[in-house]
Amino acid sequence: MAKAPTVYDVAERAQVSIATVSRVLRTPDAVRELTREKVLDAVRYLGYVPSANARGLAARRTNVIGLFFPGHDDLDYAAAVDARGDGGVPVVVDDDDRASETENLYFDEVLRGAEIEAWRRGFALMVAAGRGASREALINDIAGRVDGLAVLSSTVSDELLAHVARRIPVVVLAGSERDDGFDHVSASNGPGMRTMAGYVLQQHGVRDLVYVAGPGDSPDDAERLEGFRDALRDAGVDEATVPIERGDFTREGGQRIAERLVRGDSRPRAIVCANDQTALGVLDVLEQHGIRVPEDVLVTGFDGITAGRHSRPRLTTVHQPMVELGRAAVHAITARLDDPGLGPQSLTLPVRVVLRDSCPPV
Amino acid sequence: MAKAPTVYDVAERAQVSIATVSRVLRTPDAVRELTREKVLDAVRYLGYVPSANARGLAARRTNVIGLFFPGHDDLDYAAAVDARGDGGVPVVVDDDDRASETENLYFDEVLRGAEIEAWRRGFALMVAAGRGASREALINDIAGRVDGLAVLSSTVSDELLAHVARRIPVVVLAGSERDDGFDHVSASNGPGMRTMAGYVLQQHGVRDLVYVAGPGDSPDDAERLEGFRDALRDAGVDEATVPIERGDFTREGGQRIAERLVRGDSRPRAIVCANDQTALGVLDVLEQHGIRVPEDVLVTGFDGITAGRHSRPRLTTVHQPMVELGRAAVHAITARLDDPGLGPQSLTLPVRVVLRDSCPPV
DNA sequence: CTGAAAGCGCTAACAC
DNA sequence: GTGTTAGCGCTTTCAG
Secondary structure (H helix, E strand, O other), X not given: XXXXXXXXXXXXXXXXXXXXXXXHHHOHHHOOHHHHHHHHHXXXXXXXXXXXXXXXXXXXXXXXXXXXXXXXXXXXXXXXXXXXXXXXXXXXXXXXXXXXXXXXXXXXXXXXHHHHHHHHOOOEEEEEEEOHHHHHHHHHHHHOOOOEEEEEOOOOOHHHHXXXXXXXXXXXXXXXXXXXXXXXXXXXXXXXXXXXXXXXXXXXXXXXXXXEEOOOOOHHHHHHHHHHHHHHHHHOOXXXXXXXXXXXXXXXXXXXXXXXXXXXXXXXXXXXXXXXXXXXXXXXXXXXXXXXXXXXXXXXXXXXOOHHHHOOOOOEEEEOOHHHHHHHHHHHHHHHHHOOOOOOOEEEEOOEEEEOOXXXXX | OOOOOOHHHHHXXXXXXXXXXXXXXXXXXXXXXXXXXXXXXXXXXXXXOOOHHHHHHHHOOOOEEEEEEEOOOOOOOOOOOOOOOOOOOOEEEOOOOHHHHHOOHHXXXXXXXXXXXXXXXXXXXXXXEEOHHHHHHHHHHHHOOOOEEEEEOOOOOHHHHHHHHOOXXXXXXXXXXOOOOXXXXXEXXXXXXXXXXHHHHHHOOOOOEEEEEOOOOOHHHHHHHHHHHHHHHHOOOOHHHOOEEEOOOOHHHHHHHHHHHHHOOOOOOEEEEOOHHHHHHHHHHHHHOOOOOOOOOEEEOOEOOOHHHHOOOOOEXXXXXXXXXXXXXXXXXXXXXXXXXXOOOEEEEOOEEEEOOOOOOO
16 A cells, blocks of 8 residues: 555556556547557556546546435444454344334435446445534535435435535435425325325225324425325315324334323224334334234334334335435436436325235225 | 536635635634634635545545445346326235345445444445446446445455555455455354354254355355354264255245255254345245244244344344444454554454244253 | 645646 | 646645
8 A cells, every 4th residue: 555556657657648548547449459458557567546536626527426314323323343252152032122123224225226326327326324413514525525415305404405506416305395496306205195094094984093293394294294184185084083193203202102092082993104113113002002903903104114014913004115216316416417407306206005914905 | 506616716705825725624723713704704605615536636535435345136227217106106915025125134234334433433435336247347446436445255356356455455344354465354153153053952952953054155154164063063963964055145045945955854953044044045935834943943044134033933043243344344444544554454243142933042 | 824836646638 | 549738626835
């Protein structure tokens, strides 16, 4: 790792000009075979690796796309990496901490989609999980490194986003399309929930149900609630007769609300939840109290996280195409890069209702 | 997105020199309060975002760390993102494709660990999944963009790695430490398997067992097999009496081998697998054939992927600290960046045997 | 504390 | 085909 060799070093060794070296690397066909060989030999000999910085600076583009989303749970960031295997392997019985595992599946999948699409289009992918205070600095930092940025809805202030958007295309993921001038990519939250709730109302003929919403500040949540209301209307059910509880999209939140519901005197026939985590929490509590699902109560979620396929009973849900969301986000960015003149784009990806045990097919 | 403003624009508007602008951004304390304010105002007004390329070029470091691993299944890379939500939401009954979900958990977790550690240390993280032929170009490309690179074992030829390592620190993930001059971060494969198999042999008193290995080219696999042999020796079991089947670390591979085993006349009492996927495949087949686990046959895996917690029966396994692997890799890189003089480092992270239903505690 | 000026390594006209 | 020559936008001495 002494001093990294540069085009100059390569040029000198190959007895050509630096322009030729550059050509061999970028447009090999524009160079005579023999010359090319000489240059490549020098490259190998010197261990030359082109500096993306210099290239980016000269070419005015980085060929990198950024993906920004909220940080993982702040649990143990400070924990040092100091555990060392000393040969002693502990044997433990199980250790079923259900909480941790379900959390980030959503981002993992979006990330995977973005990753696939980015490289397919010749871009590198830079990921950043913003935490608390550092967020502003972070987003600015990353913005300076990429040609375009995909940001998860509500993780960054519009103001900051606008600042960044002056420089590079920004696409907002999973938020409803507001008239904010950004590109948007999201899933059919409203129609999805409308169909799900409609199934409960129409096919199962339920009239006595409860809706467990998410935190008020989420656009996704708002759309789902709206879809739920539509379903009530479709079924001719008076909204006033249907309680709306406010959860927070977490398993614990679902548990808390379910506790209250279970204690109440009039137990609903169905609990429609705004996301899977919440629904899983509800299932936890119902099971604890010996309430049978789906016999006594129907439960539905939204998202389609993996954990829902393995729950007992398995969770009926509205599945979002998370990988596709990631891909679409990258696609939107590259589209705008290719044609900066484009007006604001909004893509809504289809969802599907997946019937499993917690609200089975009739 | 007109022309992005530069230090010059900011300097002009703030009536200072570009050097001062740079100072305000890098070392704010070295600038008078009043001057700083003027500059910051100009920054906000102009929507200035510093170019990481220019900075990297001038400062000779990118502050980015790269993570490279094998591409995801080549399934549908070509599939275009063209599905659009038209309001019609399909309702489907279940659709339990078990295959797809378990695949990339390992990378997802490593990635998460790397991500956490990178940002904690002030580095951005660039991820790249290399596919087939493009791999060489890719790795070179990414190498030019980062200050250090973590590579998953056996995804890149040693030759290429050596080339890259001349320029930046490279750490190999999850491969055994060979004397190749690279830094290594891995888990206690050998001791882990030795303990796991030892448990089967000693605690359950099994003598009649089969080992299902992975693909021959994986160093992890080799270490695990070695650990298995050690366990046999520990238990005084003649190696010659224990069949070693060769799988390929996939669920299908496990199924294939289990089919053979089930058909054979002498059914083993235990099947020790080199990874979880394989073990899950084995479980699939045993269940199909009505063979009870653990009553008739014990099954163990290795890795600790989430799917193993949800299988029926739940899978006993050796758990690797995947998130920690990612963190440790990044840590190793930053350590070397701080002190380039360091000799080759090798970190082996501890694993633990997790007893679940498929091979329960005695 | 602030400014002037010299690069960092590469690309992209533009000549030859 | 190949070489020359400007920059790209920022950091960093070195003066002042």
